[in-house]
Amino acid sequence: MGALGRFISWLTHKLIFGAVLAVVGLAGFGFWVYLRDQVDFDVRRLEIVRALTGETAKLQAALSDVEARMAAARVELGAQQDRAAQAAKVARDLEGLSGGLNRLTTDAAQLKENDERRARMRQMEADSLKRVADLQDGLKRTQWEKDGLEIALGRMQMQLKSVEENKSKVLHYAREAWARHGPYVLLIVGLYFLGPPLGRVFLYTVFAPFVSGRSPVLLGAATEVLPEITVSRSSMDLTLGPGDTLWVKEKFLQASDEGLNKRTKTVLDWSMPVTCVAAGLSELIEMHNRTDAATYRATFSSKENPNTELVLVSVPPGASLVMRPSFLAGAVGVGGGKVRIRRHWRLFKMQSWVTGQFRYFEFVGPCRLLVAGSRGVRAEVLTPMPGNLAPARRTNQDATIGFTPGLAYRPVRAETFWAYFRGMNPLFDDLFEGEGVFLCQETSAKGPQEQVRKFWAALWGGVLRIFGL
Template sequence: MTAIRRLAGWVLRRSILFVALVAALLIYRATRPSFESLAGLRESAAAMAAGGPALEGFARDIAARAEAESLAYHRLGREALDTRIAAAEQARAPLASACGADLPALLTRGAAGVIDNRRKCLTTAALTREIETLVALRTSLDARRPGEPLADALRRHAATMRVAAAIVRDAQARLATLNGDYVPNLLQRREIALQRARITGALAAHRAAARDARALIATQQGIAAARRRAAAISGEALARYRTLAKVRAKALSDNLLQRASAWAETNRLRSVAVQAAGAFLLIVATPYLIRLFCFFVVAPLAARRPAIRLMERGASITLPGPSAPSVGVRLATGEELMVRQDYLQTSSHAGTKRTRWLLDPRHPLTSLAAGLAFLTRIRGDGELTTVSAVRDPFAEVLLLDLPAGAALVLHPRALAAVAQPIDQPLRVETRWRLGSLHAWLTLQLRYVLFHGPVRLVVKGGRGVRVEQAEAGRVFGQEQLVGFSADLAYSVTRAETFWPYFLGREPLLKDRVAAGGGILVAEEAPLAGRRGGEVRHGIEGLIDAVLTMFGL
């Protein structure tokens, strides 16, 4: 069944990993175009914003150049005008579609394509102005002398018209005088004919000058109209460019990723991320730095401090046999047995049984906290009682005999039963060691001593082992549950560095110096706990408090 659960767990974990990989790939494929379009949008918006001033400068330059060139067109003759018109039309032909939509250029070539398109449109406007100006000048070519500017030609024709008008007025005045003579002579008739001829010639000259003036004015108007149309086309081209630049900028500002980027820049997210990363690294590294400090500074310092010795010399304690799932306790004459309710397996029917509220009434809190309350007291000479962990499948028990004069430091939680003389009850003594660094490092400031004569039934996960101190022993803090009170107890640093540094082993272990006493160790302290792990949270806090009080 365990193998099936492991296989199912392995398959489930791999399935979750596979689903996570598929989701990651889908998210990447879904967001990658967004990131790419954001990059292109950001690039095109920046390029168009930067290209606007340059494009406007190009428009001003090309308009100024066209204006300067138009001032010299009056010097061109008919053939030169025709040649110039043909060249301008040929140059304009490939640029005819440049003033259309910019979307194809934007999609194919980006912002550079739009800028190039607008430059071509501005060039087309300048060429169109040049063609229309040249055509207008060509229509009034007969009204001007070779190389004569329009303004000079207009002034000349205006002067001609004024002179002709003056001649007409003078001739008409003379005709009026001559016509007043009712009998004109021959000479007067000749004068009348002459004045009439003057009027006819002046009127013809006036009409010719007026015609040429009108042609020149039409040319000026055509040139002005060409200038206005070119300016309108250029203005429209620039306006469309500015509109497209605003559209791209708005699209960039409306983009969620760009908003996130702008928000990050506004809130200095990069700086915050760097600070958070530094704080995170410090938080992650702090436990390891503390471990380094504790391993190389605190632990060696603690090892050099004097050990804890609770009693100078005591009677020797005989080593018991190995622990077992159950142990039989036969009462001697004048003895009584006090056993936990959940460790009472079988008892003699003839024995006297009563409830013992506390193991030691002088230490009620210790008895209650260690679970040594509501005990079953059994009396009867020779009565046999079997002590076993009825509810804990991993616990084993061991019977330890403390003679008179012997004392054992023991966690009360490890007691399952006590057999004591009725007339000499168990003496429990507590001693504090607030001034010892070893006590503070192990957080055990109080030690509970059990004095003989008494027989103790000690329990432990997967068994209890009792051995001689001999040349000194080192135990894990969870394993050591008791030791002879005359032994020197201290802490020592873990034997290897890396298991401690990586959190696999504790920094300190219990050390008992050489002597004739015994050590009581629990084989597997975590065997009876769910999951076999150290408890955390409230349960861990309670365990720490119990350890502090030696329970």
């Protein structure tokens, strides 16, 4: 499926879920209205019908009054127009009698009477025309009033018809919920679409820089001796000298020499049984070389995932390696000794709350560790160099396996916003500073850190849900 197809699929899912969210929100608000409604639905419906019927009757009476006034105004308008026309005609006739030769043959008293009558006719005409203009203006305003009443009456009749036909309680309370709480439903749907993008922007621009500036986690001082790491292989051979003991997960053991004494080891370390079970370090195969001079060999590779590769980490005396136990495929106690594991708690570090890792496990030498990683395990060595006396290197948080305790470790904001925004990278990368070695997978498998990222994503979603978002 191409990018366009994925976008259409994503948009379809968002729209469908948004519609479902709107329906559920409307149903919830409708149920809330129903619970708070103390009046019987049928009684309330009859009351509304009576109220709407009364309002409709008032509007009809007002409309009838307006129509009556308009009819009376039209009658008066016609009469005034006729009166103005008649007055104008009489005035013109009188002007004809008093003008030209008629003025010479008519006595002065008659001329005076004609002039006075003509003046009265002109005044009558002017009064009638003014009244016509007033009536026309009044008719226009009355027509507007009539139009408004007709619109209001139409709406009222539609509402009355809807209430009379609506005998469903579900539909009634759905409409009530929309009328009272519709904006909240729209707000919830809007936050569903815009909340996650805005949350990612906030986390990247505000929260991540704040966390990146906190002091790093430092579990120990730098040492002169460092663990030795072999080349990553899909199959790894390991030799067990006299007195050596190997504990390995069964799914990694492929072959071993016959002279080794084998038994089942319930957990790797009884001082932390729950941790061992959670990390898969339970029901291990224990192989012990009881001879004084013989050397035996065992071969390891992943039986479940062909992309998993192994490295052998040799931790000499005086050195140690901080590592997540879930990446440990096996461990070798040298000369009959056990594998010593120190635990470091960091409950009050901001970095611990961000990464979800409050406890660190330090494997103390001498020992050998068989480490598994996706597509291989890479060792990054940080040493001061001319021009770079404080070396630092970042890696994808999902790829980190372990590091020497002399390295300062802290999460820093991902370098590119778009990769994080699209979910291609986590919000934080791991940054290591100082002198030492850290191990990481060649590819970021969906391993423990992916679960941490999902945890924070779920936590953010939970916070949104708590506030109704």
